[in-house]
Amino acid sequence: MLQRPGYNSRRFFWLPTMAKPKNLGWVLAGVGTQLAAMVITGFGLGLLVDTWLDTAPIFMFIFGCLGFVGGILNACKLLVRLG
DSSP states (O other): OOOOTTOOGGGGTTSOOOOOOSOHHHHHHHHHHHHHHHHHHHHHHHHHHHHHHTOOTHHHHHHHHHHHHHHHHHHHHHHHHHO
């Protein structure tokens, strides 16, 4: 595996490595689905909080961004575990 300059492979040392699956395409589709689900859930929760507090859609934006960041972190963690 080629290493990028400045890449520290020990950064995620606490994550156990996974065996590479035969159908990697399904794993990547699952990563995309998890990312989309987290963003949609964030927007949904934000909409509920905005409706409950009768505010402008500020919480929908905040929770949507948090869902996006959480989805990206989750996807990175899974892809690093795959190697």
